[in-house]
Structure formats: C-alpha cells, structure tokens
Amino acid sequence: MRQLIIKVPKGNKEEILGLVADFKGKNTICLSEEQNDVFVLFLPNQKVNNFLQHLDKYEKPEISLIPRGVITLYPPATDSPEQVADVQPKSSLEIYLGGIQSVGSIKGLIGYSIAAGIIVWIGLYTTTVFLLVAAMLVAPFAGPAMNAALATSAGKMPLLKSSLARYGLAIGTGILASFFMTIIFPLETLTPLMVEISQVSKVALLLPLISGFAGAINIVQSERDSLVSGAAVGILVAASLAPPVGLIGTGLYLMDWEIISSSVFRVVLQLLGIHLAATLVFYFYGKVTPKGVRFLQGSSKMTWFTSAFVALSIAAMMYWQFSQPPFLRKASMNTELTEKLDSELDKIDFIEVIKKDVNFTNTIINGEPTVSYEVTVLPKNTNLSEKEIKKAIIEHLKKNLTYQDSNIHEVYLINVAEE
Known part of the structure; x- marks a missing residue:
C-alpha cells in the first residue's frame, strides 16, 4: 500500500470518497480547510497511477506520494494476515x-x-x-x-x-x-x-x-x-x-x-x-x-x-x-579443449594423468592465437624413457586432439613425474 495526501477544491468530498472506494483505498481521512478538502488515503500500489489520472478533472489538484510501503489494518481483524501479505509491484x-x-x-x-x-x-x-x-x-x-x-x-x-x-x-x-x-x-x-x-x-x-x-x-x-x-x-x-x-x-x-x-x-x-x-x-x-x-x-x-x-x-x-573463432570465445574454448584433452589422455594406457591445464595466451604465432597444453603424467607399466613418453603423448594429441577451429597454434608442455 502507498500513502497519498491530496488537496482538491472544496465541494468534491463525496466524489473523492467514492473514487477512493472504487480503487480499493483504505483508512481514508478527510480534513477540510476554507477553500480545499485534504485527504489522507492508502491505495494498493497498482492502483496509484490510474487513481491519479482520475484526479485530473478537478481543478489544480495537489498530490503528495510517499514512496514507502505502508501496512493498513482494517476490520475484520481476522483478515489481518491476508491484508499484510498483499504485496504488489510498484505503480508505473x-x-x-x-x-x-x-x-x-x-x-x-x-x-x-x-x-x-x-x-x-x-x-x-x-x-x-x-x-x-x-x-x-x-x-x-x-x-x-x-x-x-x-x-x-x-x-x-x-x-x-x-x-x-x-x-x-x-x-x-x-x-x-x-x-x-x-x-x-x-x-x-x-x-x-x-x-x-x-x-x-x-x-x-x-x-x-x-x-x-x-x-x-x-x-x-x-x-x-x-x-x-x-x-x-x-x-x-x-x-x-x-x-x-x-x-x-x-x-x-x-x-x-x-x-x-x-x-x-x-x-x-x-x-x-x-x-x-x-x-x-x-x-x-x-x-x-x-x-x-x-x-x-x-x-x-x-x-x-x-x-x-x-x-x-x-x-x-x-x-x-x-x-x-577463437578471438571472442577463448574462455569457453579453454573448458571445451580441457574436456577433449582429458578424453584423449584417458586413451593412453601407459600413463596416469596427475595434472592437466589448457590456456590461451596473448602470444600470436604464425598469425594465429596460441593455446598451451600443459600435462603432468606418471608412467605406469612401461619401459619407455621420459623422452619417448613425451614424444608418444604429443604425437597422440596432435593426431587426435581436433577442434572445430583450425586457426589456432598449439604448443605442448609434457612433464613426467617420478614416484
């Protein structure tokens, strides 16, 4: 509910009270001066704009709108919870x-x-x-x-x-x-x-x-x-x-x-x-x-x-x-490339992946943005040397790590951990 104070020329009291009733106003107070009637009333939020439009027919109405929520309580007392819970959007x-x-x-x-x-x-x-x-x-x-x-x-x-x-x-x-x-x-x-x-x-x-x-x-x-x-x-x-x-x-x-x-x-x-x-x-x-x-x-x-x-x-x-691509989609491409990298690394059975990371850099190589694949692995059940493990991983990734955008430059950093 919103509180309004309006002042209209004297002689329109009954019309204003009827208008307030039509717009579901509550707890209205009328004060009379020598030339004007002053009304203090409370309207549902959504009724304020249309109510004020109807005041235009009165000569030079004065209006004060208090933009604060007001809780109005009126008989019967048993309806108070519903009255308080009636929360409406503000008027336009x-x-x-x-x-x-x-x-x-x-x-x-x-x-x-x-x-x-x-x-x-x-x-x-x-x-x-x-x-x-x-x-x-x-x-x-x-x-x-x-x-x-x-x-x-x-x-x-x-x-x-x-x-x-x-x-x-x-x-x-x-x-x-x-x-x-x-x-x-x-x-x-x-x-x-x-x-x-x-x-x-x-x-x-x-x-x-x-x-x-x-x-x-x-x-x-x-x-x-x-x-x-x-x-x-x-x-x-x-x-x-x-x-x-x-x-x-x-x-x-x-x-x-x-x-x-x-x-x-x-x-x-x-x-x-x-x-x-x-x-x-x-x-x-x-x-x-x-x-x-x-x-x-x-x-x-x-x-x-x-x-x-x-x-x-x-x-x-x-x-x-x-x-x-990939100029304005690097953030989401990082996630997509990480998922693809994880999928391809799972296919290599002689390593255990310890850590993986994919990042676009601001470096341009051969006119293309650069993406860095950094992987740390632990060898398992293999007699391959560290150099051979790195070579095998890079060759597998170059062959299988395809993406919908071909205009990116890929670099690889493979780390082989030891137990």
Missing part, C-alpha cells in the same frame, strides 16, 4: 519518477567512477580478486543502466539521451582512471588476472541479460516483496562492466589491441543486454509504457525503434563473436 508512475529521482549529481558520478577505476586497476595489477568485488560495489553503472531502460520502455528520448550521456561519462572516467594509474605505475606486460578477465566466453550474453532482469525486477517490486537488496543487484550490474572498463585503460597504455577490442566488445555487449532485458521487464511487468504513466506521453515509435535497434545490435555482435 512511482517506478518512472523513482528512476528520475535516482539520477544524482554529476560530481558524485565522476567521483565514484574514478574510485571504481582505481580500485579495479589495483585489483588487476595485484591479482587480488576481492578488490574487483569492491570496485563493483563502488562503480555507478546500475543507475544509468536502469534509467536508459526506463526511457526506452516509456518512450522518452530526452531521458534516454541523458542516461546514455551519464553511461558514457561513467565508463570514460573509469577508463581514464585506469589509464593514468598505468602511467603512474607502468606495466610492461599483462598480469595473469588481466589475461583471464580479457577472455570472452560464448555465453557472455547471459550475464547482462540476467543483470538487466534482476536490476529491473528489484526496482519494480515493492520493497517488502524484494528478497535481494538494491546494493546486491547493483553489484550484479557492475560485475559485467567494471573489470573490462579497467582493462581498456591498461590495454590503451600497452597498445594491446586484442585486450582493447575484446574488452570493448564485452562492455558494448553488456550495455545492450542489460538494456534489452530491463526494458522488457519495465514494459511488461512494471507497465511503464508511453501511454501508461500519468504526465508522461512518451513516443511508442521511439520505444519500438530503440528496442529493435538494441535487439538487432545484439544479434550482430553474436554473429561476429561466433564467426571470428
């Missing part, structure tokens, strides 16, 4: 106005972006994973992401432009912070964590879709109906953006175009995926539509055009990702 008006209200100041946006860029750079530089989580807490990416999706679902181009501008400012500031940190503390090569994070998986689209869905659901749901805090959802949105943003700054310093291009690909894909998923939630679940929010009057054409553009852009990026 509250969702939209709440998004605009959360914009915040530019100074705060820049400050948090600088802080996030520095923290993520330190985490990448020192290979400290928990600092990446800290950067996700600080990064101010969730607000512009949700506001851009709200703008698309509502068909409001000015809000979309301002949200995209804040997006660009936050991301650009984070990149510059990482770039200047690399200048202050020069790097000559990428750290292992940087290499790992730079690799893109073939399922990379799932993270922004889930992030956008979770972020929008958190905004639409009533606070007592939300099982996850807003801060946790903000981390989920930033998790898909903060690390690659930091990598772009470092990649620019090192002039490593593979790192730059893969990180830019991830950032753009994350933005598009978050935007599409959140827009769908706001439009269909939150009822934030061009004609569905009081005062709004958005453009339906803008909603559908922007949504179609985002969907087509995602499709184009997916086509590029899967048509350029």
Whole structure:
C-alpha cells in the first residue's frame, strides 16, 4: 500500500470518497480547510497511477506520494494476515519518477567512477580478486543502466539521451582512471588476472541479460516483496562492466589491441543486454509504457525503434563473436579443449594423468592465437624413457586432439613425474 495526501477544491468530498472506494483505498481521512478538502488515503500500489489520472478533472489538484510501503489494518481483524501479505509491484508512475529521482549529481558520478577505476586497476595489477568485488560495489553503472531502460520502455528520448550521456561519462572516467594509474605505475606486460578477465566466453550474453532482469525486477517490486537488496543487484550490474572498463585503460597504455577490442566488445555487449532485458521487464511487468504513466506521453515509435535497434545490435555482435573463432570465445574454448584433452589422455594406457591445464595466451604465432597444453603424467607399466613418453603423448594429441577451429597454434608442455 502507498500513502497519498491530496488537496482538491472544496465541494468534491463525496466524489473523492467514492473514487477512493472504487480503487480499493483504505483508512481514508478527510480534513477540510476554507477553500480545499485534504485527504489522507492508502491505495494498493497498482492502483496509484490510474487513481491519479482520475484526479485530473478537478481543478489544480495537489498530490503528495510517499514512496514507502505502508501496512493498513482494517476490520475484520481476522483478515489481518491476508491484508499484510498483499504485496504488489510498484505503480508505473512511482517506478518512472523513482528512476528520475535516482539520477544524482554529476560530481558524485565522476567521483565514484574514478574510485571504481582505481580500485579495479589495483585489483588487476595485484591479482587480488576481492578488490574487483569492491570496485563493483563502488562503480555507478546500475543507475544509468536502469534509467536508459526506463526511457526506452516509456518512450522518452530526452531521458534516454541523458542516461546514455551519464553511461558514457561513467565508463570514460573509469577508463581514464585506469589509464593514468598505468602511467603512474607502468606495466610492461599483462598480469595473469588481466589475461583471464580479457577472455570472452560464448555465453557472455547471459550475464547482462540476467543483470538487466534482476536490476529491473528489484526496482519494480515493492520493497517488502524484494528478497535481494538494491546494493546486491547493483553489484550484479557492475560485475559485467567494471573489470573490462579497467582493462581498456591498461590495454590503451600497452597498445594491446586484442585486450582493447575484446574488452570493448564485452562492455558494448553488456550495455545492450542489460538494456534489452530491463526494458522488457519495465514494459511488461512494471507497465511503464508511453501511454501508461500519468504526465508522461512518451513516443511508442521511439520505444519500438530503440528496442529493435538494441535487439538487432545484439544479434550482430553474436554473429561476429561466433564467426571470428577463437578471438571472442577463448574462455569457453579453454573448458571445451580441457574436456577433449582429458578424453584423449584417458586413451593412453601407459600413463596416469596427475595434472592437466589448457590456456590461451596473448602470444600470436604464425598469425594465429596460441593455446598451451600443459600435462603432468606418471608412467605406469612401461619401459619407455621420459623422452619417448613425451614424444608418444604429443604425437597422440596432435593426431587426435581436433577442434572445430583450425586457426589456432598449439604448443605442448609434457612433464613426467617420478614416484
């Protein structure tokens, strides 16, 4: 339930009370002044927007909407549990106005972006994973992401432009912070964590879709109906953006175009995926539509055009990702190649596999990306020498370790352990 305080010209008391009853309002209080009647009432969340639309026929109504959940109790007392359990999503008006209200100041946006860029750079530089989580807490990416999706679902181009501008400012500031940190503390090569994070998986689209869905659901749901805090959802949105943003700054310093291009690909894909998923939630679940929010009057054409553009852009990026192997699928290819390696090693009966590892490197040999197979084995029931064991394993792997992409350069490191 939401509490509203409305003021209308005197003489409309009975009509307002009837309107409140029609919209299932509860515990209404009426106070009279010399020229106005003031009503304190409580409405179900989903009734607020339509109720306010009906107030337009009264001359200059004054409205105060308190965006906090209220528990209303009324006779019979035996129905109190059901009354308390009636939790509805927020009204479309509250969702939209709440998004605009959360914009915040530019100074705060820049400050948090600088802080996030520095923290993520330190985490990448020192290979400290928990600092990446800290950067996700600080990064101010969730607000512009949700506001851009709200703008698309509502068909409001000015809000979309301002949200995209804040997006660009936050991301650009984070990149510059990482770039200047690399200048202050020069790097000559990428750290292992940087290499790992730079690799893109073939399922990379799932993270922004889930992030956008979770972020929008958190905004639409009533606070007592939300099982996850807003801060946790903000981390989920930033998790898909903060690390690659930091990598772009470092990649620019090192002039490593593979790192730059893969990180830019991830950032753009994350933005598009978050935007599409959140827009769908706001439009269909939150009822934030061009004609569905009081005062709004958005453009339906803008909603559908922007949504179609985002969907087509995602499709184009997916086509590029899967048509350029293995450039943008190294993370998932590591897992797939490890499975194939394990399968082929099981076929060699004179060794016991102690350890195996597959990693793509940033080294280009003969114009092809390099994948390293590192295997540690223990000989069993064989009179072969260490050199012969290594040769036999490598020959078997070269012959049988085939993959759908032929344009990768394979190197082998075979270690023979002793008991």
